[in-house]
Amino acid sequence: MDSFVSQALPSWQNYYIVVGPAAAALIGIQFVVITLVASQRRAVPMEALRAFASPTVAHLANALAVSALMCIPWATLANASLALTACGLAGLAYGVGIIKRSKRQDYYAPDCGDRFWYMLLPCGLNAALLASALALLPGSEWALLSIGGVALGLLLVGIHNAWDTVTHIVTSLSHETDK
16 A cells, blocks of 8 residues: 555545535435425426435435545555445446436426536546546545545535525425415
């Protein structure tokens, strides 16, 4: 194992101890958001929830998983790389599914910003996670920075998308009560 990575990996644990629980707390808050959606007069179709609400929880869960994996005292970097590679591949596969679901649903027409935050950015972050996980094997210094950036990026995507969902609910409810 590269001496830099073997010395640097433990120093990242405090960072992941902040990012991981933040993602976990936001997952809980997202359940509250879904409860608010359920109380709307106009029901939101399941396909729309799967295209926009479920991915928010998935991105936060991925940030939590990456944070947890980076806190494990790995015996070898190969094991850490394998686990992070699996997260990156799963995230990319899920991202492709989100793109397909968003095209199938007809409840909401995503604009450019939605396509960026719900589709493009999460796929890019998971591709970066995959590349960083593979770069971790030879003990790349930038891999640790990139993995940290991905975890934070997934957390920020989750925060943005949860906020976006809440504002959509509030504005939808206010338009319905105005009628």
